[in-house]
Amino acid sequence: MSYCVALRLDSGLVFMADTLTNAGVDNISHYSKIHHWSRPGELQLFLLTAGNLATSQAVVSHLNEASKLSGKNESILGVTSMFQAAKLVGQQLREVIVDMSKGGQEASNKFDATLILGGQIKGENMSLYLIYPEGNFIEVSEYEPFLQIGETKYGKPIIVRAFDPVMTFEEAVKLLIVSFDSTIKANLSVAMPLHLRIYEKDSLESGRDLTLEENNAYFQTVSETWGSKLKEVFGQLPDFSFSNEVK
Amino acid sequence: MSYCVALRLDSGLVFMADTLTNAGVDNISHYSKIHHWSRPGELQLFLLTAGNLATSQAVVSHLNEASKLSGKNESILGVTSMFQAAKLVGQQLREVIVDMSKGGQEASNKFDATLILGGQIKGENMSLYLIYPEGNFIEVSEYEPFLQIGETKYGKPIIVRAFDPVMTFEEAVKLLIVSFDSTIKANLSVAMPLHLRIYEKDSLESGRDLTLEENNAYFQTVSETWGSKLKEVFGQLPDFSFSNEVK
Numbered sequence: 001m002s003y004c005v006a007l008r009l010d011s012g013l014v015f016m017a018d019t020l021t022n023a024g025v026d027n028i029s030h031y032s033k034i035h036h037w038s039r040p041g042e043l044q045l046f047l048l049t050a051g052n053l054a055t056s057q058a059v060v061s062h063l064n065e066a067s068k069l070s071g072k073n074e075s076i077l078g079v080t081s082m083f084q085a086a087k088l089v090g091q092q093l094r095e096v097i098v099d100m101s102k103g104g105q106e107a108s109n110k111f112d113a114t115l116i117l118g119g120q121i122k123g124e125n126m127s128l129y130l131i132y133p134e135g136n137f138i139e140v141s142e143y144e145p146f147l148q149i150g151e152t153k154y155g156k157p158i159i160v161r162a163f164d165p166v167m168t169f170e171e172a173v174k175l176l177i178v179s180f181d182s183t184i185k186a187n188l189s190v191a192m193p194l195h196l197r198i199y200e201k202d203s204l205e206s207g208r209d210l211t212l213e214e215n216n217a218y219f220q221t222v223s224e225t226w227g228s229k230l231k232e233v234f235g236q237l238p239d240f241s242f243s244n245e246v247k
Numbered sequence: 248m249s250y251c252v253a254l255r256l257d258s259g260l261v262f263m264a265d266t267l268t269n270a271g272v273d274n275i276s277h278y279s280k281i282h283h284w285s286r287p288g289e290l291q292l293f294l295l296t297a298g299n300l301a302t303s304q305a306v307v308s309h310l311n312e313a314s315k316l317s318g319k320n321e322s323i324l325g326v327t328s329m330f331q332a333a334k335l336v337g338q339q340l341r342e343v344i345v346d347m348s349k350g351g352q353e354a355s356n357k358f359d360a361t362l363i364l365g366g367q368i369k370g371e372n373m374s375l376y377l378i379y380p381e382g383n384f385i386e387v388s389e390y391e392p393f394l395q396i397g398e399t400k401y402g403k404p405i406i407v408r409a410f411d412p413v414m415t416f417e418e419a420v421k422l423l424i425v426s427f428d429s430t431i432k433a434n435l436s437v438a439m440p441l442h443l444r445i446y447e448k449d450s451l452e453s454g455r456d457l458t459l460e461e462n463n464a465y466f467q468t469v470s471e472t473w474g475s476k477l478k479e480v481f482g483q484l485p486d487f488s489f490s491n492e493v494k
Contacts (some may be wrong), residue, residue: 151400153398153400153401153433153434154400154401154403154404155404156401156433157401157402157404157429157430157432157433158477158481160432160433161432161474161477161478162477162478162481168486169487169489170486170487170488170489171486171487173487174481174484174485174486174487175481177487178481178484182404183404185404185407185408186400186403186404186407187400208489210489218485218487218488221485222484222485225484225485226480226484227408229480229483229484230405230408230409230477230480231408231409232480233473233476233477233479233480234405234409234421234422234425236476237421237425237469237472237473237476238421238465238468238469238472239415239417239418239421240416240417240418240420240421240424240465241417241465242416242417242455242457
């Protein structure tokens with residue numbers, strides 16, 4: 001599994017993904033799960049992947065090859081709306097999965113991948129899409145403008161409680177670190193280093209690209225402080241009292 | 248889905264379960280997911296169920312009927328060790344699932360249920376078992392003496408961080424409420440009221456049996472205080488700073 005999150009802030013987009021991939025516990029490696037297409041001043045697209053690595057890589061490679069062969073106009077670099085981009089990626093994903101499933105393996109879900117596509121195209125607002133293995137997709141909710149894929153459950157409660165689109169990038173990174181820390185502590189299939197991309201609204205530039213390594217001092221501080229503060233707050237909550245409860 | 252947790256404290260066992268069951272979002276109802284067999288002074292067994300309701304009910308009914316028909320000696324009321332109890336329940340679970348799967352439905356996993364069996368039998372220590380749909384089972388870890396079934400992921404991080412077997416019952420209930428609150432906030436298939444059973448070590452008595460209704464004042468206080476404190480602590484964490492990070 002993987003864990004990837006995309007936040008749509010008022011001031012831009014923040015993407016975070018872990019880097020661990022595994023085909024069984026005895027076959028692990030690290031890959032970037034954030035892919036990027038850029039035409040400065042025109043288009044910035046970020047793609048996050050969770051699921052079958054061969055599928056994710058095939059989707060990205062096909063999209064890249066198509067943009068080389070047919071030129072930018074008919075490719076991912078040439079789309080003129082985020083909806084078109086999501087449609088193109090969704091079609092490519094479906095094609096790859098259908099193609100792989102032809103090889104005799106019946107269980108097509110083994111080839112499944114789920115994607116988050118986010119970014120901005122000149123003249124449009126920023127947006128985020130969740131793309132399903134079937135190739136269809138949904139846009140992010142206006143009410144809770146974040147998307148998660150992969151091992152989403154452990155790290156969801158803190159996002160639900162603390163996420164606010166008016167956050168700064170710095171606060172958003174902090175939130176994501178808390179969410180990833182909870183996930184990493186509870187699930188072996190998600191692991192450091194973490195990959196972070198930040199896109200500033202209307203900049204149409206690539207933005208920041210950071211990697212947080214295992215020994216990252218800030219990550220460790222947040223993890224430890226959060227853990228001890230959580231215990232402290234837990235201790236401060238009023239204790240349950242049996243005398244107040246009636247069966 | 249459901250959410251059930253069992254904690255083994257030094258001073259006893261604590262069980263909590265939600266009560267919602269659903270066959271689709273348009274067909275919901277409330278059932279107790281904690282079942283109890285008791286022979287005061289001799290045996291106290293608690294069974295928590297998650298998964299197919301028909302399967303869970305069939306398992307409990309078969310166990311009850313067998314204890315009426317064959318008397319206590321060859322039934323769940325007559326087991327002389329927790330291991331025997333887990334074996335009996337596991338066998339019953341497997342039989343029910345195999346039997347239901349014969350009816351033509353191929354997807355046997357639709358009939359799956361996962362169980363937690365906990366309790367104490369005279370002359371033995373308290374113990375907890377996780378019983379799989381296949382009928383096999385594992386005993387709780389000495390290092391992290393708690394078990395979860397159903398929608399376990401949302402509420403796991405706080406248990407991992409804050410659970411300690413030396414806790415009092417009151418603290419344990421508080422911890423479970425925080426864990427259930429996180430789950431309920433994130434997943435529609437888990438809902439109030441919550442059912443709570445507490446077994447005191449070596450008492451061999453039924454112990455406490457409580458229901459926390461939706462409007463339970465303590466639950467609401469914990470939920471609200473936890474939510475606001477969490478945001479407060481989050482705010483106190485040092486913010487991320489891009490200047491400290493090198494690409």
